[in-house]
Amino acid sequence: MLEPFFMWLNNLAVSKAIGESIWIFPLVQAIHLVFLALFAGALLIVDLRLMGLGMREQSVAKIARDARPWMILGFVGLVLTGTPQLMQNAMREYFSDFFWIKMYVLPIALIYTFTIRQKVAMADEARVGPTWSKLVGLASILLWIGGVAIPSRLIGLFT
């Protein structure tokens, strides 16, 4: 259904230009990973705390509030460096199962993060209880690392 769109993306002059330069694509790919580290750091510091690990002396809400702008910055950087990679490789990505796994899990992870995870992180910890807190943190790690990050790396390894 989306094939014409990917074809169009693939054949844009910008996409071709990215493909013709020997250094643009590798550099964009490398910076994508730096933003991934920033995003993952801001994600994990909160998820570990939700699971009762890491920054145990601080409240979840404090840590989540501090981490939020860095997680958003990391995400914006990932999208900005991910888009040119998709454009240059549009048809290859279209036929990659891992790309589609990533694209289906990504909106789920995003909605989960800004609804359930956000609510639980900001809520009174005594009311949430350790079990729910742990589950919310674990689900966040599974969605982002298992559902988004790992399939992303696999796009390039198996095509």
Add this chain to the structure above:
Amino acid sequence: MGQLFMPLHDLFDYVANLESSIALRESQYVWSLFEVAHVISMCLFAGLIIMMDLRLLGIGNMQSPFSQLQKRLFPWQMVGMTFSAITGFVLVFGDPMRFYANIFFWMKILIMVIAAVNAMAFHYITYFSVDSWDSKTPPFGAKLAGALGVLLWAFVIVSGRLIPYNWFQNT
């Protein structure tokens, strides 16, 4: 100059001819598994290092005292580092000659050494005064260590990702 690197070349060459090394580079699945594990452990290691460095810079995680980030994140950073090191070692073991001839690989190693020196210098020089700035904006020395930390680890990630692109390799 070439002579100086001969023992290293011989070592890499020796490993390349080991049966286990050959098996590893010929197995697409095992190799890929280690590539994925290397990136994921990097997320844990570099991600939490960056969280600490932002606090040193005085621009992130400011509601937590620095000593708490240091104490509570350190074990996780070490878990990340251990897995990064093991998976990285296995990847080099599986294709030593490719890394031996790769400028980005040696850049990565060199920058990692500098990043480690930066971390040690901070720990043994600046960190002893932590009590006076634990809950405040850190002094210049700590900010410098934080800025260098973010920059150096970013360069480690970038040079690592550039290893597959052999622009400067003379074959």
